[in-house]
Amino acid sequence: DAMVIQNPRYQVTQFGKPVTLSCSQTLNHNVMYWYQQKSSQAPKLLFHYYDKDFNNEADTPDNFQSRRPNTSFCFLDIRSPGLGDAAMYLCATSRGQGSYNEQFFGPGTRLTVL
């Protein structure tokens, strides 16, 4: 089945220690998104790639970076995680960038910061 895969499902890191979360897709979609979802809150868009074009949300902290080396993979790098970065991180894809495009979500990676 075509899908969005996130690894690992659970990630524990130490305060200030860089961490990378991974997302891959077999849907061959052009757009890949990263969302942050804190407990009891709505998912919040951090940034997205349309093909190789990176689009950062205005309020995404500089601490968060992303890479998309090819169509299938996208990475979320947190350079110096703080306690406030503990959250579920969701990856999503869509065929196109317009508002009519359904987004397909991965299972998420739950990040714990010690």
Add this chain to the structure above:
Amino acid sequence: AQSVSQHNHHVILSEAASLELGCNYSYGGTVNLFWYVQYPGQHLQLLLKYFSGDPLVKGIKGFEAEFIKSKFSFNLRKPSVQWSDTAEYFCAVNAEQGGKLIFGQGTELSVKP
């Protein structure tokens, strides 16, 4: 700024009860509307969507939603819930060319067998 409001944070129902989850959004222009569901331990998946046309849309698993433009609402309904409907439900709005989804905070539905 655009926002989405889901009025109920946690709803508890018995099986066969009827369900209505409220969703209101703030945006004056054309919107596309979505309901997503997240079953325990699973990923977010699309229940239904509204782009245009008939304001009453039907989705998977017997769910439907009604878009009422004058009320800026897109409430989710199901006539008779099942235990397997226990999940978290998210309303989302997309009002920009860039495809940015704005999510509500979610409603946790617990269905008692």
